[in-house]
Amino acid sequence: MLSPLSHSSGIFLLFALSGAVTACDTGLGLGGTEVVKGCNAEAQTCIPSSRAVYAYAEAYPDSDSEVSISLASSPWHLYGPDGRMMQVEELAAVIRPHINEATERVVLLGSWTGGGDRPLAQRLSKALDGMPVLGADGFLWLSPDGSTRLTKQAYTARNGSGYYEVAEGDEVLVPLAHGWAAGMEQRFIDGGDAELLLHAAIGWDVFYLCREKALDGFELAAEHGVAIAAYNAALMRIERNEEGDRAAARRLLEQAASQGDTKSRDLLAEMND
Structure with missing residues (x-):
């Protein structure tokens, strides 16, 4: 779990699509503003947002006919608990042992898994031999009872900045639980906090x-020695496939493999075949 960082007072606007993030061009039809409630530690019981996501997802009303899984996600990428990007086939391998004759569908409790030009839910369904997969076409919010809602805001306003906590009983904005660190990236650079730079890069994505800011962030974390960040950056380079990307991906994978990262070594071997 990430260590709490200090909060500042007042309203802090996080611009999902603003002049400050000029590389972003989602085509997702975002609009309007959503307000995220803050938590006053002097008057309320504050819960780390990551813990709230886990607890609320556990409360999601499962049934014998449904397999649900909670994960950090964007319209383009899925992330495991260690911050490593997961290929759709890898997630399918995790889910497949839990599917039986009673299973009618899989539910992805992750933002934007049902949105974009090539929905991740649709691709996962194909990997699961046609098993229906339900994904979210928007930012996912979870409530303590496991209920969900979706929003498509262009701007998110919250009381305070930095580490995201929720008051006991309040809903949690799932992508902000994973993404608050992006707004603190310069602080992590100044402090040399390599692992938090990885989480900042994930925040730019989810x-x-x-995507461009996320790629920059992963490569920055890779420069600070984070093998998972190098692996993620390599996947994004391969995915983008512009001039020089494959060579850059190879260098990133070689770096991570030299640090003992087995997935990077395996992907490098695939590229060399």
Whole structure:
């Protein structure tokens, strides 16, 4: 779990699509503003947002006919608990043992898994031999009872900045639980906090919906020695496939493999075949 960072007072606007994040061009039809409630530690019981996501997802009303899984996600990428990007086939391998004759569908409790040009839910369904997969076409909010709602805001306003906590009983904005660190990136650079730079890069992807900033962030974390960040950056380079991307991806994978990262070593071997 990430260590809490200090809060500042007042309203802090996080611009999912603003002049400050000029590389972002989602085509997702975002609009309007959503307000995220803050938590006053002097008057309320504050819960780390990551813990709230876990607890609320556990409360999601499962049934014998449904398999649900909670994960950080953007319209383009899925992330495991260690911050590593997961290929759709990898997630399918995790889910497949839990599917039986009674299973009618899989539910992805992750933002934007049902949105974009090539919905992740649709691709996962194909990997699961046609099993219906329900994904979210928007930012996912979870309530303590496991109920959900979706929004498509262009701007998110919250009381305070930095580490995201919720008051006991309040809903949690799932992508902000994973994405708050993006707004603190310069602080992590100044402090040399390599692992938090990895989380900042994830935040650019899952909350700000900005792939180019995410790629920059992963490569920055890779420069600070984070093998998972190098792996993620390599996947994004391969995915983008512009001039020089494959060579850059190879260098990133070689770096991560030299640090003992087995997935990077395996992907590098695939590229060399």
